[in-house]
Amino acid sequence: MKFVGVTACPTGIAHTYMAAEALEEAAKELGYEIKVETQGSMGIENELTIEEIASADAIILAVDMSISGADRFSGKPVLKLGVSEAIKNPSAIIAQAVRLVEKGEDIPEDNLSGEETQNEEKNEEKRKGLFGWLKQK
Amino acid sequence: MKITDIFYPSLIKLNLNASSKEEAINELADLIDENGFLFDKVLYLKEVFKREALGSTGVGMGVAIPHGKSKFVKEACVAFGKSLKGINFNSADGSLAHLIFLIAVPEDTDNQHLKILATLSRMLIHQEFREDLLQTNSLEEVMQVINSQT
Numbered sequence: 001m002k003f004v005g006v007t008a009c010p011t012g013i014a015h016t017y018m019a020a021e022a023l024e025e026a027a028k029e030l031g032y033e034i035k036v037e038t039q040g041s042m043g044i045e046n047e048l049t050i051e052e053i054a055s056a057d058a059i060i061l062a063v064d065m066s067i068s069g070a071d072r073f074s075g076k077p078v079l080k081l082g083v084s085e086a087i088k089n090p091s092a093i094i095a096q097a098v099r100l101v102e103k104g105e106d107i108p109e110d111n112l113s114g115e116e117t118q119n120e121e122k123n124e125e126k127r128k129g130l131f132g133w134l135k136q137k
Numbered sequence: 138m139k140i141t142d143i144f145y146p147s148l149i150k151l152n153l154n155a156s157s158k159e160e161a162i163n164e165l166a167d168l169i170d171e172n173g174f175l176f177d178k179v180l181y182l183k184e185v186f187k188r189e190a191l192g193s194t195g196v197g198m199g200v201a202i203p204h205g206k207s208k209f210v211k212e213a214c215v216a217f218g219k220s221l222k223g224i225n226f227n228s229a230d231g232s233l234a235h236l237i238f239l240i241a242v243p244e245d246t247d248n249q250h251l252k253i254l255a256t257l258s259r260m261l262i263h264q265e266f267r268e269d270l271l272q273t274n275s276l277e278e279v280m281q282v283i284n285s286q287t
Contacts, residue, residue: 014202014258021259088197088229
């Protein structure tokens with residue numbers, strides 16, 4: 001199972017990076033792949049590529065503020081939580097993401113439609129969404 | 138650039154007197170101020186407490202990282218204090234903070250300083266690093282532990 005994630009906190013000096021490290025370590029321990037983009041005081045680092053997002057089974061957003069490029073994830077199962085939760089209990093969050101992928105549990109309402117109907121039309125929309133985001137950059 | 142460019146022995150206190158979060162932040166800010174890193178301590182602290190109000194910087198695992206980015210900081214630095222009795226930083230996991238890092242960053246800081254702070258933050262996730270820091274008994278030992286990991 002593969003995950004991608006984003007961490008971001010208001011000052012972007014410490015917690016953004018602690019949360020990223022915590023998620024990376026927990027995923028490694030549990031035997032999953034993860035790449036975590038940090039949106040902190042140094043801007044966006046370890047930026048997720050369109051391919052990485054497309055091939056991820058679920059998205060983990062550990063954010064205390066609005067992030068840039070949130071629309072990249074539309075149509076994917078998203079687990080959203082606060083930065084401090086990721087620092088405090090990263091293993092539980094990875095486990096929750098695994099459950100989200102396996103059973104479709106805890107999917108936020110705005111993602112439900114994208115999950116339930118995996119038809120051509122939806123996939124097309126998803127691609128448009130990604131390209132739209134690319135163009136904005 | 139190395140971590141020792143922002144982490145100085147003169148900014149380390151092995152046994153904080155503070156018994157509250159506010160006292161701990163003030164005690165470490167005094168160190169930073171006495172060593173000439175601030176234009177104005179009170180105004181710098183205002184920024185630190187503003188950040189605390191957004192959510193406690195007690196991150197759990199016995200660690201707290203209060204921080205302020207402010208134009209009243211001359212040069213980026215980190216003060217480090219150990220509290221043997223532990224200080225209540227309202228950490229989500231209920232633990233008392235024994236390792237406290239107060240970060241001061243100027244508004245127009247360069248990325249190299251921020252990179253070091255990011256590295257330090259990442260290091261704190263690792264239990265071994267935290268335990269090594271807890272066991273230090275001298276400024277030299279603290280510097281050694283910090284240096285060995287970066």
